[in-house]
Amino acid sequence: MVAEQPIARAKLQDELDTLLSDYSTWRMASPFALLFFFGSRLAMVSKALFQQVTNFVPIVGVTSLAIIKTDLTWYQAILILVALILIFVFIVAVLAYRRFRFRITNESIAVKSGILRITQTDVRWERVRAVNLERGPIERALGLAQISLDTAGSAEAEVQVPAIKLQLAELLRAKVSIETTVSDSIGEEVTHDGYQLYHMDPIPLGKASFCTQGTLAMMAAALGAFFWFAATLYNMLDPDDNRENEAFWRQAFNVAEKYYVTFADKLEQLTAIPVTQSWLGMTIPGILTIFILITVLFLARAVYFCVTNYDLQLLRRNDALSTVRGLFTKKRTNVKLERVQSVSVKMNVREIGLKLCRLTAKQSKSGKEHMLSLPSVPTSVRDEIVELAALEAGSRLRLDPRTQKFQPISIVYFWQLFIGSIAIPFLAVSIASLFYNFSWLQWVWIAFFGAWIPICAAISLVRWRKAGYAVDLYSMISKSGLLGYSLDMGKFKKVQRVEIEQSFIQRFTGKSTLTVFYATTSIVVPFLARKRAIQLHDYISHVITIRNTEWQ
Numbered sequence: 001m002v003a004e005q006p007i008a009r010a011k012l013q014d015e016l017d018t019l020l021s022d023y024s025t026w027r028m029a030s031p032f033a034l035l036f037f038f039g040s041r042l043a044m045v046s047k048a049l050f051q052q053v054t055n056f057v058p059i060v061g062v063t064s065l066a067i068i069k070t071d072l073t074w075y076q077a078i079l080i081l082v083a084l085i086l087i088f089v090f091i092v093a094v095l096a097y098r099r100f101r102f103r104i105t106n107e108s109i110a111v112k113s114g115i116l117r118i119t120q121t122d123v124r125w126e127r128v129r130a131v132n133l134e135r136g137p138i139e140r141a142l143g144l145a146q147i148s149l150d151t152a153g154s155a156e157a158e159v160q161v162p163a164i165k166l167q168l169a170e171l172l173r174a175k176v177s178i179e180t181t182v183s184d185s186i187g188e189e190v191t192h193d194g195y196q197l198y199h200m201d202p203i204p205l206g207k208a209s210f211c212t213q214g215t216l217a218m219m220a221a222a223l224g225a226f227f228w229f230a231a232t233l234y235n236m237l238d239p240d241d242n243r244e245n246e247a248f249w250r251q252a253f254n255v256a257e258k259y260y261v262t263f264a265d266k267l268e269q270l271t272a273i274p275v276t277q278s279w280l281g282m283t284i285p286g287i288l289t290i291f292i293l294i295t296v297l298f299l300a301r302a303v304y305f306c307v308t309n310y311d312l313q314l315l316r317r318n319d320a321l322s323t324v325r326g327l328f329t330k331k332r333t334n335v336k337l338e339r340v341q342s343v344s345v346k347m348n349v350r351e352i353g354l355k356l357c358r359l360t361a362k363q364s365k366s367g368k369e370h371m372l373s374l375p376s377v378p379t380s381v382r383d384e385i386v387e388l389a390a391l392e393a394g395s396r397l398r399l400d401p402r403t404q405k406f407q408p409i410s411i412v413y414f415w416q417l418f419i420g421s422i423a424i425p426f427l428a429v430s431i432a433s434l435f436y437n438f439s440w441l442q443w444v445w446i447a448f449f450g451a452w453i454p455i456c457a458a459i460s461l462v463r464w465r466k467a468g469y470a471v472d473l474y475s476m477i478s479k480s481g482l483l484g485y486s487l488d489m490g491k492f493k494k495v496q497r498v499e500i501e502q503s504f505i506q507r508f509t510g511k512s513t514l515t516v517f518y519a520t521t522s523i524v525v526p527f528l529a530r531k532r533a534i535q536l537h538d539y540i541s542h543v544i545t546i547r548n549t550e551w552q
Contacts, residue, residue, distance in 0.1 A: 012174055016106065019168050023104040026112070029097065029163050035138065036146060036162035037100070038093035045089055102161050104172070109149065111159050123149060123159055129339055129363055131173040135166075136329040145169040150363065173334070197321075198374075198381045200312035208309065208376030209302035211350040260285060309375060314385075321361075321372055321388070335372040337388055339363040341494050341520040345382060345399040348484040357382050359399075362520035386489070397475050401485040404477070406468030410527040412509050414464035421456040469525045471536065476516060478523045490518045492543040500533050516540060 072080070092115065101112040110122040129150040139145055145166045149159040200208065261276070264285045268275040275281040310327035319337045324330060346358045359382050361372035374381065379400070386399050398404045429448055433441055459482065466481040477489045501513045512533040516523045525533075 012171060015167075016171050016175065019165070019171065020104055020106060023102075023168075026101045026103050029100055029102065029161065030144065031163075032138065032142060032144060033100070033163035034093060034097045035136075037096045038090060041093050041096070042086075042089045045085060104168075109159060109161075109172075111161065121159055125175065128176050129336065130334040131169070131176050132331075132333050133169055133173065134329060134331045139163065140330070143167075147172060195316060196313060197316050197384065198312075198314040198377060200309065200377075204376075204378075205306055205309065205312070207354055208356065209305040211348060211354065211356055211376045212301055212305045263289075305375070312374075314374065314377075314381070316388070321385070323372060323374070333372065335361055335363050340372075341518045342488060342490045342523075343386055343399065344489070344521070345386075345487045346484065347401070347481075347486075351376055352484060355379050359385055361385065397470055397472055397477055397489065399477065399487045399489055401466075401479055401481075401487060404470055406470045406477070406479050409464060409467040409469075409525075410509075410511055410529070411464070412505065412511055413467060413527040414460050416505065416527075417460035417463055418457055421460065422453055425452060467526075469523075469528075476523055478525060488521055488523050490516060490521070490523055492540050494518055495540055495544055498537050498540045498544075500537050502530075 095115045096113070099112070099114055099118065103110045106125075108122055108124045109128075110120060112118055112120045132148050132150065134146045134148070135144070143166050144163045146160065146162040147164065147169045148161075264275045264282060267273070267285055267288070273281070273284070275284050307327045309325050312323065312325040315322040315324065320334060321337065322332060322334045324332045340361050340363050342362050344360045344362070346360075347356070351357055354376075355378065356376040357379060358376060359372075359374045363371065372385075374385070383398060383400070425448060429441070429444055433445075463480070463482055466479065466485065468479045470477045470479075474493075475489055475491050477487055480486050496517045496519060498517065499515045501515065502511075503513075506512055506527065509527075510530050511527040512530045514525045514528050514533045514536055528536075
């Protein structure tokens with residue numbers, strides 16, 4: 001292992017001057033950057049297709065129509081569709097690569113990008129907060145790296161340059177870093193001025209993969225789309241209609257029914273349970289099929305999480321923190337503690353049970369590449385990071401929903417949530433009852449009063465009970481949640497502005513909404529007593545006025 005060595009500013013500048021002589025004019029990226037453009041655009045297309053059902057359903061419909069109208073099989077249609085998408089992405093990637101230009105000088109870095117519309121972005125080094133590195137297997141083999149710049153508060157000014165020399169990338173990172181240190185490779189443990197705060201071993205990694213956010217929602221969306229698609233096709237088929245364009249779908253349903261019955265027979269033979277003897281028993285194979293599908297989706301999500309967060313390390317180097325993670329592609333992100341604007345902690349039900357949490361420390365509006373993101377780490381690590389990144393000397397605030405004492409929110413907040421959730425459905429059913437005389441409307445009213453209102457009341461009550469805020473002389477925390485918890489913390493000396501708002505209901509009840517704005521987020525305290533809101537507003541404004549440290 002090669003240790004990180006401090007480098008003198010003069011030596012750093014000499015090395016930079018030598019390298020930058022070749023980059024002071026506009027130049028194309030390395031040919032290997034084509035892999036970056038292809039991979040990034042393929043990821044964008046895949047995300048647009050599979051995360052948005054509205055984009056995925058038309059493609060399925062067009063593919064199905066092509067199969068009906070031609071002699072193609074399902075396998076041929078899917079292969080042709082995938083080939084067309086890859087060809088399209090490759091053409092776009094080649095055009096983006098050909099248009100891409102960058103220039104690096106001692107004063108700034110500039111990038112030209114785009115296909116039909118060319119955009120030039122110039123960023124001066126004094127506006128850059130951090131230079132983050134990413135290296136895939138090919139880049140590590142060739143001594144290259146991809147750099148992304150975290151700028152001072154604007155996501156639009158963010159710059160990415162793929163496939164540049166690792167030496168230049170490290171020197172640029174050192175130029176921006178306070179420590180100005182250089183490492184021969186990313187992913188190495190700091191051995192001199194820094195040390196390892198946390199390392200995610202295989203067992204914690206497995207626990208964290210079980211708690212990945214969005215897994216249950218992804219499963220529900222996939223199952224919902226599947227049942228909706230199946231029901232739509234089933235309703236389209238008329239048993240008395242023998243049109244040729246529906247013959248394929250009838251055959252598909254017959255094949256599915258055949259396999260389903262075969263599965264039920266096998267299950268009956270293995271378990272000796274009379275599955276096929278009644279319609280209720282025949283639902284058991286369907287339940288098992290759904291369970292298998294959910295398990296496969298869950299495992300796929302867990303494997304993706306493990307690959308992207310493999311060998312996660314949290315490193316501290318004086319007043320800066322770094323994370324290194326990834327199995328195939330190593331990603332390193334650097335955050336300076338003095339520039340942290342806000343810290344957020346989120347906990348779902350699984351994480352609460354395992355005493356884990358997701359922690360994010362943001363220093364700008366830029367994307368995930370420029371924030372300290374720790375998925376499902378122990379609460380002890382959370383407390384240490386919060387103490388380093390968010391708290392001032394003397395502050396006792398902690399991002400812990402159980403031990404931190406939070407001030408409750410007014411009961412008016414519950415009534416606003418409750419009335420807001422039932423008002424529109426009530427009006428919709430009432431208007432329908434006035435103009436139409438459907439017999440099933442009585443069942444709608446029964447469902448509304450018997451199910452919808454109790455559910456909305458329970459949800460509103462939980463949200464109100466979990467809402468709260470905590471404040472001291474240095475920081476503020478807001479708390480919210482339904483099944484889990486979400487907490488946001490910000491230091492007063494990083495506040496950009498503070499506002500007090502009053503709605504009609506708040507004016508009537510003597511309450512106000514206090515909003516504290518940061519560069520990365522905003523902390524909202526609803527239905528705060530008017531007098532208390534004014535006191536906090538005046539104090540925060542006073543801190544902003546007299547702060548003797550430069551806002552960063």
